[in-house]
Amino acid sequence: MANILNKIIRKAIGIFEGGLSQEQAQWAQEAYDVPESAKADLRQLAAEGIVMLKNDGTLPLSGKKVAVFGRCQYDYFYCGYGSGGDVNIPYKISLSEALHNQNEIIINKDIDNYYREMSEKNPPDEGYWGHWPFHFPEFVPDEKLVNAAAKESDAAVVIIGRAAGEDRENKLEKGSYYLTDDEISLLDTVTSSFVKTIVVLDCGNIIDMKRIDSYGSKISAILYAFQGGMESGNALCDVLSGKVNPCAKLTDTITYDYSDYPSAESFGGKAYNNYTEDIFVGYRYFETFAPEKVLYPFGFGLSYTSFETEIESFRCDTTMVWLSVKVTNTGKTSGKEIVQVYCDLPAGKTATAKRVLCDFAKTEILNPGESCVLDFNFSLYRVSSYDDKGDTGFKNAYVLLEGDYRFFASDNVRGGIEAGVHSLKENVCLRRLEPVCEVKKSFDRITRTADGNLSKEKVPVNKIDLKDRVLENLPEALPHSVDKGYKLSDVKSEKITMDEFVSQLNLEELEAITRGDYTMHSPLGTSGNAGVFGGVLPSLREKGVPPLSTTDGPAGIRVTKKRSLLPTGACMAASWNSELIEKVYSFVAEEMKECGSDILLAPGMNIHRNPLCGRNFEYFSEDPLVSGKCAAAVVRGVQSKGASACPKHFACNNQEVNRNKNDSRVSEKALREIYLKPFEIVVKEASPKNIMTSYNKVNSVYSYNNYDMVTTVLRGEWGYTGNVMTDWWTKHVKSPEFRGLRDNAYRVRAQVDVLMPGVNGRFGSTKHPDRTLFENLDKPDGITLGEAQRSAKNVLNLCLDYID
Numbered sequence: 001m002a003n004i005l006n007k008i009i010r011k012a013i014g015i016f017e018g019g020l021s022q023e024q025a026q027w028a029q030e031a032y033d034v035p036e037s038a039k040a041d042l043r044q045l046a047a048e049g050i051v052m053l054k055n056d057g058t059l060p061l062s063g064k065k066v067a068v069f070g071r072c073q074y075d076y077f078y079c080g081y082g083s084g085g086d087v088n089i090p091y092k093i094s095l096s097e098a099l100h101n102q103n104e105i106i107i108n109k110d111i112d113n114y115y116r117e118m119s120e121k122n123p124p125d126e127g128y129w130g131h132w133p134f135h136f137p138e139f140v141p142d143e144k145l146v147n148a149a150a151k152e153s154d155a156a157v158v159i160i161g162r163a164a165g166e167d168r169e170n171k172l173e174k175g176s177y178y179l180t181d182d183e184i185s186l187l188d189t190v191t192s193s194f195v196k197t198i199v200v201l202d203c204g205n206i207i208d209m210k211r212i213d214s215y216g217s218k219i220s221a222i223l224y225a226f227q228g229g230m231e232s233g234n235a236l237c238d239v240l241s242g243k244v245n246p247c248a249k250l251t252d253t254i255t256y257d258y259s260d261y262p263s264a265e266s267f268g269g270k271a272y273n274n275y276t277e278d279i280f281v282g283y284r285y286f287e288t289f290a291p292e293k294v295l296y297p298f299g300f301g302l303s304y305t306s307f308e309t310e311i312e313s314f315r316c317d318t319t320m321v322w323l324s325v326k327v328t329n330t331g332k333t334s335g336k337e338i339v340q341v342y343c344d345l346p347a348g349k350t351a352t353a354k355r356v357l358c359d360f361a362k363t364e365i366l367n368p369g370e371s372c373v374l375d376f377n378f379s380l381y382r383v384s385s386y387d388d389k390g391d392t393g394f395k396n397a398y399v400l401l402e403g404d405y406r407f408f409a410s411d412n413v414r415g416g417i418e419a420g421v422h423s424l425k426e427n428v429c430l431r432r433l434e435p436v437c438e439v440k441k442s443f444d445r446i447t448r449t450a451d452g453n454l455s456k457e458k459v460p461v462n463k464i465d466l467k468d469r470v471l472e473n474l475p476e477a478l479p480h481s482v483d484k485g486y487k488l489s490d491v492k493s494e495k496i497t498m499d500e501f502v503s504q505l506n507l508e509e510l511e512a513i514t515r516g517d518y519t520m521h522s523p524l525g526t527s528g529n530a531g532v533f534g535g536v537l538p539s540l541r542e543k544g545v546p547p548l549s550t551t552d553g554p555a556g557i558r559v560t561k562k563r564s565l566l567p568t569g570a571c572m573a574a575s576w577n578s579e580l581i582e583k584v585y586s587f588v589a590e591e592m593k594e595c596g597s598d599i600l601l602a603p604g605m606n607i608h609r610n611p612l613c614g615r616n617f618e619y620f621s622e623d624p625l626v627s628g629k630c631a632a633a634v635v636r637g638v639q640s641k642g643a644s645a646c647p648k649h650f651a652c653n654n655q656e657v658n659r660n661k662n663d664s665r666v667s668e669k670a671l672r673e674i675y676l677k678p679f680e681i682v683v684k685e686a687s688p689k690n691i692m693t694s695y696n697k698v699n700s701v702y703s704y705n706n707y708d709m710v711t712t713v714l715r716g717e718w719g720y721t722g723n724v725m726t727d728w729w730t731k732h733v734k735s736p737e738f739r740g741l742r743d744n745a746y747r748v749r750a751q752v753d754v755l756m757p758g759v760n761g762r763f764g765s766t767k768h769p770d771r772t773l774f775e776n777l778d779k780p781d782g783i784t785l786g787e788a789q790r791s792a793k794n795v796l797n798l799c800l801d802y803i804d
Helices: 002-014 022-029 038-049 095-100 108-120 142-150 182-194 229-239 283-289 467-474 488-492 496-505 509-512 536-544 567-574 578-595 622-637 668-675 677-686 707-718 742-750 785-802
Strands: 050-055 065-069 155-161 199-204 220-227 272-274 294-296 307-317 320-329 338-344 355-362 371-379 385-387 397-399 404-412 417-422 428-432 446-447 453-459 532-533 548-553 597-602 664-665 690-692 723-725
Touching: 022 385, 022 707, 038 050, 038 229, 038 567, 038 578, 038 707, 050 567, 050 723, 065 108, 065 142, 095 108, 108 142, 108 417, 142 182, 155 182, 182 199, 199 229, 220 229, 220 467, 272 548, 294 707, 307 404, 307 417, 320 338, 320 417, 320 677, 338 371, 355 371, 404 742, 467 707, 488 496, 488 785, 509 536, 509 578, 509 785, 532 785, 548 785, 567 578, 567 707, 578 622, 622 668, 622 677, 668 677, 723 785
Parallel strands: 065 155, 155 199, 199 220, 272 664, 548 597, 690 723
Antiparallel strands: 050 220, 307 320, 320 371, 338 355, 338 404, 385 397, 397 428, 404 417, 446 453, 532 548
8 A cells, every 4th residue: 555655645746666668767767877076076975074073083994893783884874875876877886895805804794694694684764755764674683793892803883773754753663763662672782782972973963972971981982983975885885994084063952852942832833833932042042051961062173183273363343353263183193174263242132142153164184293274254244143123223224242252163063162252332233134034923932141141032023005005015016018020049149128128028938938848857947857847838948948957966966867865964964064065057058958957946955943854964053154154055055056056945944843834933033034044145155046935935925925034035135136936836815915816926025026836825737827917917905917028037147058
């Protein structure tokens, strides 16, 4: 029954298992040789994303005989499940295969044979959409075999794996967030027999670490191996052997108990979640109010060597900070270090976290005794706070508070060397903005009082006359003309203007430009595409408008042909290596060109609000700066070779349960400082050509209808000029402000330009326009011609990039 349901679901979402044409089936099986240079980069990025949380000197293992326990050495989790990881990959290297292909570590053959045989006899069940496994049932060898292995081995490695996936959350259950009884039995047995035990976590999301920590000195080392894609095994083997010195750092806080997370009681709601923790997400909460609840702090990670940092120079004026930090390798092994720059914020009349990340950089490999200097410069805007109440005297504004801003260089969120201080004698307004995304019903939120203590206050309800705001900013319509035979290439060659081209489009063509070609796997695009938009009508193609193929990401290109499986977003972020991320995605852009993909639906960049979110593996961090910087690196890489990126999901898509209906209720302060901030960074630093909205509501308005998020903030405040598309399928919705607006007209008014894949309602089968865009054209409260033309121009400006 499960297999039948699996096939039905996969066909419904457009994967068409078993439904490929003969030619497509050949493409799916066609060999694909990944360039050696790309393999090396993927392997390096995966290795640089492995965080060493503990080491008593047992690691590295070069020259030692090791017994490797745990079925995941054979049945490895290379990525999470869902659209972001379902890539037809050319190869995948498990830990077992990597160990067998190297000479540095000697493998205990008896234990290896046991797990190989058990894996072959008990192949894992991969499940089906939304019902994938969280783990694979573990095999526990008898004590006699373990004791025999201990007598002839120097150390044991125990690997524990977890899978996360789209359209579901991780669970507070054994086998998901918690260890299973068999995994605990395996750890008990191995640690009782071996003097040295290393634990490796093959996980895309954070799981409970308290149980592992309870073993104390019985566990010698811990590696958190965020899933590294098809080079996972090689990368992990490189770190275990010492070929690669660990140089990753956590981008999430790991606590003793799940209940310690400030969102624990306001996550997973089916109808809505009140973001009661407000700006105090992750380390912002723990370092401000509860440092004792942290097992491993944000930014933490160990190395096989040691480093010393010194402040070379510090300067600050009214707008900018300049800082130079000297890093010296004081150990005996070559390695890389990550310098994290933090600021301790004053407490004042609007809530602030005690400490926030301002910037970061990673050194190149430093040999023992070698030094380098890292230079930082950033705007004080990064440490400003948004006042949504007006208590500072500047309502709806980013403000620097009266007091001392102390800057530190550190290797994690705690401690560090003080670099300098910037003192203010009064509150300073940096930017005053329009209030957006009105909270409909107030709720309690956490705040930090002026004396630095935790308190609670009501989220302000700032009434917004959205209807007037929209009407005051309606674009003028271009006078419609007859078809003059203009081609889009005429705009490219500057023979005519874009306005002249758009003015000749009829209503049928304008409607078509604001939607996709109705279905995934459109015949107008590359085989395996997620959907096509642009030239979806013959008349548009005659006018030179190209059909643009979108393909799922971010862990690779999800098409019929074989293509590379990349490390997960969580793994990439743990590397803190923006340059390498950009380089890897520059290679992805080459793969896109080879397989006919125009737009990669990546990066996924939502905040890790809660460790149970099913797609945290796909996203980067609990911190908006890390998330924004990693996303910007992805976009720069993809767009460096002429392809387009599409950051997603804008915004507050922080859980998977009921994601199509759920309402993220969040203060404007938290919205701007935490959840919109990564998108602001990626827009300003990388200029993505596309943005994808989220499924969920933000303060009771679906993101794909959210005028304030898309037009007021994204386009108005940040200056974004690109295309905005929906996530795949939307709900039928009527505008509360404009009675004549619903569905596609409501969406286009918000300046969400394209409905993907082209119909409302998931798995919709219609291939005809639903007529909601123009049903009340130019009537009171209806859509205007100018708005449809505006969205057409947003899409066509993107299409220009694909015309020679």
